[in-house]
Amino acid sequence: MERVDEFHYQLPRRFGGWRPGAQRGLSQGSGQEFAAHRRLFDHPDPRRIDLRASVREGRGDWLVRIHRLRVAIPVHLVVDVSASMHFGAARRKLEVVADLAEALGYSAFRSGDTVGLLAFDQREREDLFVPARHSRGTGSLMARMLRDCRAAPGTVPHGSSSALAGLRRTTERLVGRGGLVFLASDFHWPIAALGELLRQLAPACVVPVVVWDPAETEPPPARALVALSDAESGVRRSLWMRESLRARWRDAVAERRAELRTLFDAHGMPPFHLHGRFDAEALTRYFLETAA
Template sequence: MTAPERTPQEPTPDIVYRPRGRVPGTVAGAHRGRDAGGLGTFRDQVPFLRMPDARRIDVRATLRDPFEGTYVRRFESRTALEVWALVDLSASMRFSGEADRMGLVSSFCGCLAASATRIGDAFGLIGCDAALREDVFLPASRRRSMAGDVVSRLTDAACTGDRADGMGQAARRLVGRPKIVFLVSDFRWPEALIAETFASLSRHDLVPVVLADSAEDDDLPEWGLMELDDLEGAGRRVVFMRPGLRRRWIAREAERAETLRRIASTYGRPPFRLAGRFDPDAVSRHLLAS
């Protein structure tokens, strides 16, 4: 079922996300913090000696203690975090079938940047092909104009590389406290590169976003001539599609998707499939359920 069309005047909904577990850090924000203290959401009561703050003494809990101990209320801090989009810019991302692949990426990352900065989180962007792309790098920022900058960088980005090896280097840019990292790609990489990239980002809350298109599998004909174009440099070839080849093709795609799901589940969240059109509500449902 496709999402209803939105009128031009209707604002795009935010992408709603939440980190796995409590977030370290001291910058006030929207997420459950790892630290506890005298301000925030009520968490529990602890003995006075564990948190000697006379302003937070809980009189009722103190009077109920048969051993005459003194208790204070402890509160859970609300903390901001960093959200990053790590985008594959290899040549296969130029594919255009049911939808323009980089158009979907721009819409997704722009909405994610707007959603993050609106609640006080910082958003950053890293682009990669065979190496890190400095022309598609934006350091994490809470600027409300960040979404426009992200869309501009991705719209102007050239996808010409024949490899995505730069993904393995991206973790060096993501040092420090754990972050939410959205890894955006069609994942048409060697299995070893997928595993290496996911392992290098495993300390973060990793969300794979898979760019897909029905023209790559669902819309294949039973019979007919097809001209295939390898966007990463292997040239064009004509293929005579027939039922047996179609079955093998679909089985190979299913095997590739299962390999990605298995690796992703080892190091992060299950993949989200972005195909056809960008639906922020579908992304939010996936993130809140995973």
Template structure:
């Protein structure tokens, strides 16, 4: 069964902002999310007079229903295009990321939220950046440009710069990366996003987490540092490999959970339903 390429995101908490949208918000306005009754003097909106409540009101005021409007939320995704994302056959990890970005474009269009996209590696890529937009085509275009990105440079120092426009804002932020080699810079980046709801998309290729079945000499070169590692693959080493992957997964999860963030682990192929479930479970 082919995994669905579409997903829906949800935001667990109410969000601020006046612009009407699809998410539960804090702003009062037109909506069916009742908050409180107010007197017509305070809220001179006769359309919303609640007759039944007015009759029951001991003071005999005309009461008006006050509701929260549904708000939109700014959605952003920052995609790691460093060399390590160049890994995986037939689909590179960056191709998986592109699948996700395209799906995000469709999801945000469905929700009517503005979506901004950017890419980073050693620096922030200005040529790979879209301003907040509701056009679905732009995300598709961005995804296709990701697919053709060669991924040459190493590092992820551009992460902070890429996230700077989102600093302190309420937003739904997707950090798309394999999170290899992140240190305190990840904390600094997450500090920027205190008011945002962050969803790390941890892109790991199946080739990366699962050792080859064959026994023999495996010569590997770090895509970022160029360091070499020669492994003599055998059952014992294979189990150590898997243990190392599990350990890395646990560490990463613990690190994010300390900030109340639940990462989503993305392996090929991109499974939208799983991501939707991830959001549902996060309620």
């Protein structure tokens, strides 16, 4: 059996719920995180009497320790499966996301969380829907579905708002719910209206996963005639790769990266980049930095 990568996520907010898990909860109970001292009369559990605190209090009341629960949360992976996500020089971008899905399923299972999959292109891809559940094999199932996925026929140019419309329909079931949502896409479509959807998902912790291939971010090294094809529209054109064009290519990539960073930072959601491969340790560091 192949080894599955695992990453650890600790979120910066508390969640409601009673199912035991690894995330910080709002409810009080027999947890390990100390919350406050309360009178034994109000919370009649002699097992939790704190003798030292009772003596220090000085009013003759017996005090008990109150703790907060650690709870399980729903985790969803929302994946863009439009034509551009099927591009990749060494591996398709969708296969890199499949590695993330497999690691996510294993990591969520180990944390006691439920995990599910939603996908979209110009519409909601109901054939790629996996309801959130707590199962050891959910990650492998999601990864296999993404690796077997093929671009739907009849795609339209990514300059339209169809990808955002598909995303909006797909995430309707997540609006107003808490938990953790990974939004994986190359975002090769207009993102001006994406802010409204991010606000609707605000009760959840959203992690934008920007999936780019090295062949997209770095132009060909040699001066040559290069044939390019738009993955979304199928439009083909030839360009002479001169040095000025290479500089414009790099500037466009940097500008798009900054645009995405500005949008997501404005909503308190710093993006995580997948650049040709999935790195579980880098994702663990991402959560350690954002939860600090």
